[in-house]
Amino acid sequence: MTSKKQLLALLVLLLCTLFSCKEERVPEVFQPRNDHEAYQKALQDANLLETALGKEWLNSASSSLLKPDSIDLPYEEAFFVDNTSAKAISYSFSAKKGEKIQISIAEIAADTMKRFVDLFRVDSEEFVHIASADSTGHFLSFEPRRDASYILRFQSELLRGGTFKITFENEPTLAFPVAGKNHGSIISYWGDPRDGGNRSHDGIDIYAPLGTPVIAPTDGTVKSIDDKGIGGKAIWLEDAKRPHNLYFAHLDNWSVKRGEKVKTGDTIGFVGNTGNAFYSSPHLHFGIYTRNSMKAFNPLKSLGFELKTVNDDLGWLGSEMRLTTNAVIYKDSRTHAQLSKLERNQIARIIALNDKACKVELPDGQVGYISKRELTINLRPIQKLVATTEVDLYQRPDHNATIGSIPLADGIQVLGKNDDFLRVKTTSGQSGWIKKGS
Numbered sequence: 001m002t003s004k005k006q007l008l009a010l011l012v013l014l015l016c017t018l019f020s021c022k023e024e025r026v027p028e029v030f031q032p033r034n035d036h037e038a039y040q041k042a043l044q045d046a047n048l049l050e051t052a053l054g055k056e057w058l059n060s061a062s063s064s065l066l067k068p069d070s071i072d073l074p075y076e077e078a079f080f081v082d083n084t085s086a087k088a089i090s091y092s093f094s095a096k097k098g099e100k101i102q103i104s105i106a107e108i109a110a111d112t113m114k115r116f117v118d119l120f121r122v123d124s125e126e127f128v129h130i131a132s133a134d135s136t137g138h139f140l141s142f143e144p145r146r147d148a149s150y151i152l153r154f155q156s157e158l159l160r161g162g163t164f165k166i167t168f169e170n171e172p173t174l175a176f177p178v179a180g181k182n183h184g185s186i187i188s189y190w191g192d193p194r195d196g197g198n199r200s201h202d203g204i205d206i207y208a209p210l211g212t213p214v215i216a217p218t219d220g221t222v223k224s225i226d227d228k229g230i231g232g233k234a235i236w237l238e239d240a241k242r243p244h245n246l247y248f249a250h251l252d253n254w255s256v257k258r259g260e261k262v263k264t265g266d267t268i269g270f271v272g273n274t275g276n277a278f279y280s281s282p283h284l285h286f287g288i289y290t291r292n293s294m295k296a297f298n299p300l301k302s303l304g305f306e307l308k309t310v311n312d313d314l315g316w317l318g319s320e321m322r323l324t325t326n327a328v329i330y331k332d333s334r335t336h337a338q339l340s341k342l343e344r345n346q347i348a349r350i351i352a353l354n355d356k357a358c359k360v361e362l363p364d365g366q367v368g369y370i371s372k373r374e375l376t377i378n379l380r381p382i383q384k385l386v387a388t389t390e391v392d393l394y395q396r397p398d399h400n401a402t403i404g405s406i407p408l409a410d411g412i413q414v415l416g417k418n419d420d421f422l423r424v425k426t427t428s429g430q431s432g433w434i435k436k437g438s
Helices: 001-020 033-043 054-067
Strands: 075-081 087-094 099-110 115-123 126-133 139-142 148-155 162-172 186-188 203-206 213-215 220-227 231-239 244-254 265-271 281-292 319-323 327-330 338-342 347-354 358-361 365-373 382-388 391-394 402-406 411-418 423-425 432-434
Touching: 033 115, 054 087, 075 087, 075 365, 099 115, 099 148, 115 139, 126 139, 148 162, 186 265, 203 347, 220 244, 231 281, 319 411, 338 365, 347 411, 402 432
Parallel strands: none
Antiparallel strands: 075 162, 075 347, 087 148, 099 139, 099 162, 115 126, 115 148, 186 203, 203 281, 213 265, 220 231, 231 244, 244 265, 244 281, 319 347, 327 338, 327 365, 347 358, 358 365, 382 411, 391 402, 391 432, 411 423, 423 432
């Protein structure tokens, strides 16, 4: 009987050891998975996440993933990081299986700082962390295993700022199909009207002199060669790497046989004007179709687009600007979704720019893109006034942001406006905002 009690006590002790019979569960020590999380943990340990700037840093890290700028690859943008703010910057883009995506960040002029560059995949409204650049690095590269949407987030440590240039590049999945030519030789694009608008163009037309070699854009097998219909002499090539069939039409001749296997760069034919291109200049019609449904899609998505670089107007970053005309502010530079209409002489600050547009922040916090040609940073006075009484001066166009007053008879130069406020500079050296009609 005693031995049974001893055995039962031993069993209870063993079970307690195995299953940790404690009244409290001690959580595991938090282990950061990346530099951004490690910096967040350091801020928390220093009680800085409870400060206004710390809260802004943490909240912006999350909110920027919900409202990223939508871009098409390749893409380049220069941007400004304010050292008095803590905002994150995010970009959303799509990538295809087989592409190699390279993202680089170049410093234009910046404080010494840690930079947190994190890549997320968007899965049913969930943000899955995929990769990070190290906090001193400027480069991130990845290859999607499937077609997916991604978000790239950039955020600096607190109280550090500067100007940077970010470049997104995607190596094309297909080589250009005409030897010695590039996008500049395309004379007709996907979706262009045909037959008086009764149908649309299911490919692209690439101009080249008669007899220019047509090359295999990928490894594949020649499925057919024929000379009939509107395509004239044509080749169908089965892509060995993807479920696609490639179509080459209006050839002068071909240099392959049905069933022949080819490698990327092999000559398969020569540019001509056969079929319904008989009265046209020599060119290659190139199309891509899904293998099973034979549904056409835009070849430029596989051939890639040329990167439009940003080298001009970098000195605008962080500067105030003024609209030279009535204009529209857009959500991003890709979709051109309209946010609102702005009036001439509106004041804003340039926080980023690409080859054609500036990303601006309005005094009320609204952010969007405006065409460069509608802006000027040369803030010459648009009106000159003289204070006929003491005038309240505001730090920003906000009735609760008084910073002082402009004395009687002081000269006032009006530089721009925002709603019922004027952006001004006085002859005595003060700068700020006044109410219209003051």
